[in-house]
Amino acid sequence: xxxxxxxxxxxxxxxxxxxxxxxxxxxxxxxxxxxxxxxxxxxxxxxxxxxxxxxxxxxxxxxxxxxxxxxxxxxxxxxxxxxxxxxxxxxxxxxxxxxxxxxxxxxxxxxxxxxxxxxxxxxxxxxxxxxxxxxxxxxxxxxxxxxxxxxxxxxxxxxxxxxxxxxxxxxxxxxxxxxxxxxxxxxxxxxxxxxxxxxxxxxxxxxxxxxxxxxxxxxxxxxxxxxxxxxxxxxxxxxxxxxxxxxxxxxxxxxxxxxxxxxxxxxxxxxxxxxxxxxxxxxxxxxxxxxxxxxxxxxxxxxxxxxxxxxxxxxxxxxxxxxxxxxxxxxxxxxxxxxxxxxxxxxxxxxxxxxxxxxxxxxxxxxxxxxxxxxxxxxxxxxxxxxxxxxxxxxxxxxxxxxxxxxxxxxxxxxxxxxxxxxxxxxxxxxxxxxxxxxxxxxxxxxxxxxxxxxxxxxxxxxxxxxxxxxxxxxxxxxxxxxxxxxxxxxxxxxxx
Amino acid sequence: xxxxxxxxxxxxxxxxxxxxxxxxxxxxxxxxxxxxxxxxxxxxxxxxxxxxxxxxxxxxxxxxxxxxxxxxxxxxxxxxxxxxxxxxxxxxxxxxxxxxxxxxxxxxxxxxxxxxxxxxxxxxxxxxxxxxxxxxxxxxxxxxxxxxxxxxxxxxxxxxxxxxxxxxxxxxxxxxxxxxxxxxxxxxxxxxxxxxxxxxxxxxxxxxxxxxxxxxxxxxxxxxxxxxxxxxxxxxxxxxxxxxxxxxxxxxxxxxxxxxxxxxxxxxxxxxxxxxxxxxxxxxxxxxxxxxxxxxxxxxxxxxxxxxxxxxxxxxxxxxxxxxxxxxxxxxxxxxxxxxxxxxxxxxxxxxxxxxxxxxxxxxxxxxxxxxxxxxxxxxxxxxxxxxxxxxxxxxxxxxxxxxxxxxxxxxxxxxxxxxxxxxxxxxxxxxxxxxxxxxxxxxxxxxxxxxxxxxxxxxxxxxxxxxxxxxxxxxxxxxxxxxxxxxxxxxx
Numbered sequence: 001x002x003x004x005x006x007x008x009x010x011x012x013x014x015x016x017x018x019x020x021x022x023x024x025x026x027x028x029x030x031x032x033x034x035x036x037x038x039x040x041x042x043x044x045x046x047x048x049x050x051x052x053x054x055x056x057x058x059x060x061x062x063x064x065x066x067x068x069x070x071x072x073x074x075x076x077x078x079x080x081x082x083x084x085x086x087x088x089x090x091x092x093x094x095x096x097x098x099x100x101x102x103x104x105x106x107x108x109x110x111x112x113x114x115x116x117x118x119x120x121x122x123x124x125x126x127x128x129x130x131x132x133x134x135x136x137x138x139x140x141x142x143x144x145x146x147x148x149x150x151x152x153x154x155x156x157x158x159x160x161x162x163x164x165x166x167x168x169x170x171x172x173x174x175x176x177x178x179x180x181x182x183x184x185x186x187x188x189x190x191x192x193x194x195x196x197x198x199x200x201x202x203x204x205x206x207x208x209x210x211x212x213x214x215x216x217x218x219x220x221x222x223x224x225x226x227x228x229x230x231x232x233x234x235x236x237x238x239x240x241x242x243x244x245x246x247x248x249x250x251x252x253x254x255x256x257x258x259x260x261x262x263x264x265x266x267x268x269x270x271x272x273x274x275x276x277x278x279x280x281x282x283x284x285x286x287x288x289x290x291x292x293x294x295x296x297x298x299x300x301x302x303x304x305x306x307x308x309x310x311x312x313x314x315x316x317x318x319x320x321x322x323x324x325x326x327x328x329x330x331x332x333x334x335x336x337x338x339x340x341x342x343x344x345x346x347x348x349x350x351x352x353x354x355x356x357x358x359x360x361x362x363x364x365x366x367x368x369x370x371x372x373x374x375x376x377x378x379x380x381x382x383x384x385x386x387x388x389x390x391x392x393x394x395x396x397x398x399x400x401x402x403x404x405x406x407x408x409x410x411x412x413x414x415x416x417x418x419x420x421x422x423x424x425x426x427x428x429x430x431x432x433x434x435x436x437x438x439x440x441x442x443x444x445x446x447x448x449x450x451x452x453x454x455x456x457x458x459x460x461x462x463x464x465x466x467x468x469x470x471x472x473x474x475x476x477x478x479x480x481x482x483x484x485x486x487x488x489x490x491x492x493x494x495x496x497x
Numbered sequence: 498x499x500x501x502x503x504x505x506x507x508x509x510x511x512x513x514x515x516x517x518x519x520x521x522x523x524x525x526x527x528x529x530x531x532x533x534x535x536x537x538x539x540x541x542x543x544x545x546x547x548x549x550x551x552x553x554x555x556x557x558x559x560x561x562x563x564x565x566x567x568x569x570x571x572x573x574x575x576x577x578x579x580x581x582x583x584x585x586x587x588x589x590x591x592x593x594x595x596x597x598x599x600x601x602x603x604x605x606x607x608x609x610x611x612x613x614x615x616x617x618x619x620x621x622x623x624x625x626x627x628x629x630x631x632x633x634x635x636x637x638x639x640x641x642x643x644x645x646x647x648x649x650x651x652x653x654x655x656x657x658x659x660x661x662x663x664x665x666x667x668x669x670x671x672x673x674x675x676x677x678x679x680x681x682x683x684x685x686x687x688x689x690x691x692x693x694x695x696x697x698x699x700x701x702x703x704x705x706x707x708x709x710x711x712x713x714x715x716x717x718x719x720x721x722x723x724x725x726x727x728x729x730x731x732x733x734x735x736x737x738x739x740x741x742x743x744x745x746x747x748x749x750x751x752x753x754x755x756x757x758x759x760x761x762x763x764x765x766x767x768x769x770x771x772x773x774x775x776x777x778x779x780x781x782x783x784x785x786x787x788x789x790x791x792x793x794x795x796x797x798x799x800x801x802x803x804x805x806x807x808x809x810x811x812x813x814x815x816x817x818x819x820x821x822x823x824x825x826x827x828x829x830x831x832x833x834x835x836x837x838x839x840x841x842x843x844x845x846x847x848x849x850x851x852x853x854x855x856x857x858x859x860x861x862x863x864x865x866x867x868x869x870x871x872x873x874x875x876x877x878x879x880x881x882x883x884x885x886x887x888x889x890x891x892x893x894x895x896x897x898x899x900x901x902x903x904x905x906x907x908x909x910x911x912x913x914x915x916x917x918x919x920x921x922x923x924x925x926x927x928x929x930x931x932x933x934x935x936x937x938x939x940x941x942x943x944x945x946x947x948x949x950x951x952x953x954x955x956x957x958x959x960x961x962x963x964x965x966x967x968x969x970x971x972x973x974x975x976x977x978x979x980x981x982x983x984x985x986x987x988x989x990x
Contacts, residue, residue, distance in 0.1 A: 057594065057822065058816075060694070063730075
């Protein structure tokens, strides 16, 4: 770092904190849209899941989907919010081609839930991130640009899908911690079935606001808004870049301007969004087509009682009940599907640590390679347990087991069938193995000699060759014993050989 | 005079066929409507098909709906499936709705025959139908005068006997005022009693669909068909189904009727005032108790109405952009240059008429940051005061009697250059919209020029049955509703 401090800028020895607030929009996993009965679909042919209401045709009117509300309430409770007993809606008015009514029905003057929090892991301990509000609103359509014709096309399938907006209070934090916050939110929302939170599918969108201030300062600095963040890592990188940029500006004596920036994942930089001259006046006013919606104490209780065990609680239970290390418990409960899968396996075969190892190892490795989720993978708890049983009983070796797992996933057949079909049973018959050992020693005279000379590791080579010869099916312990026996038995070194 | 009741009865008894009735109606339209201009569209083929279908079911001895074969016209701001619906605006010139409004569907289910779409002020904004983007409608009683608005086409069609009844919509008086000016019956229901699904919205919290008919019984009959809970309209009431014809013929002895003094002060025409006062005397002779009452906030009704209605309208009409339906006006550009969505939106929205643009701008202004509290929120507070005025008054009386319109029909072109003068046509009608309470206008006299005068009866929420009863009591004793306009159908004139 250069030493020189600018006259009007801040000295390079002054440290800065960043203050961030995060705004997430998640699509609720409802069957239908928020204000009409159209199915909430992904990837369907354009404009095939639409109706007069979500298209905003003249004379159409919104009707609230109770299921959407129930999921919203569930999320609000899972995030420890105070849930409003009266929910009202407001119109946010602006013109844009993907917004058929030229207004969005949202909650501005009220919110479904307020003053919530979520816990994230912080260097072995825990930290609470404050959530300002949670509210429900409808999504807009999707604009697709056709390169060949130069036309912009609009697909209204997504229009009217329910969104949950989760907004944090601004807090002094680091980009890395914000990443953890996002992971924690995703986990809670997946667990409660509120949303799949898949940024690739577009059902989770994230915008952030960031400002910097000198450590110890009382007032927050001017913030910028960053959009176009397509993954959690992108959020972190964008915040890192923007934090540096703002600090640099201030150190040079310049001011941070309140503006909206777009993040470019390729360059890793933020840049000004094209012309947004004035602040938009959305002319919010209460939605006259929808009367206030009451959430009774009974309804709240019924949602609460139906709620699943949340990730934090589940993790602690895994440590307690299954005697798993904290790390294992954390990995397994990171994804609800994986946690469910694990518990099903344990009910079939009470070896939690072994099952945990297999899931954290081979299974999750496969998920990462194939870029799928557990539900898309062709593997049942029964199948994994069968495999583990076969391994523990000695019928197959560890090496073979990994191949068998891959084959089960590939073909959907049971481990037993695959072993039988490919003849993968562990070869333990000593006579058969002795024949192979002898053959291998005979074709590899040098290691045998070296072993005699005292180089014990030469035996390893021979053991490896036997395993290779038997395509990994040989029982390694028996092979090792037989090789050593054979070598020890060998004729003493003959100088003429 | 053929009413819905009469036509339905005759068709059910097979005294006349549905096809005969429709043909006669279509013939009457052909003869008379070129002078009146009530219709934007006549759905001849559909009407005849429906009539044929009804006759064939009757021939087989099958049962038919309560309005079987009755020719009904629909105001063009109410969507009709497969039939062009424009709200009398150029911005919806090619719009063909893929669905029926609930009120229309219920009429169809009752086997009514929809004969066409009637003219109105564009997007229901106006009191004379002169704001239509398509044509002028003339008052059948005097072709140089307006039929009132915004449901002027519907009222004129009923008055000219080119349909048995019509649907209109009322936001600030748009059913009642044209009914008064055309000498027919018009009812605005309690807010939420008739579904708004399919009504092209002007002001969400004030709009209602209602019947325009030749007599009170027809209005009650149509209300039976179109009212009631609708699951597509969240503002639709859960109220239990009623038979609005049940108490029509009962005597009104002892009923307490109030005359709000502020309304009579607003009446600009002495003949109008006199006609309504004569009506009050008639009620007294029938055993009603008449007294003067007060609705203190009447004078700020118009201002309150126009702030709330225009605010909601500015948002409700924002969807007309040319992007995803209706007319699109693409701006002129050189070939090869890009056209941006905002340009399409701006260019298309020039298709709105002047009054619509005026109201959108007013509405946008009162909702804008910095003015929202001073205008919109303030207006909502005043609305509460107006509601309270009515609540208080209905503790003392059962219904109110007032003039419907300050004057009889005025000349075409007379008020069109003066928006405020036009707005003042609504002074007596907006109160009921703001309070969400039912009101009916019935013919109660004629001016010295032979123009109809209408009397308004206002009741408390969900008291349609009572105000219909009060209206019917007057109708039983008078012949005003039976008088028909003489429409000169010669080539000249």
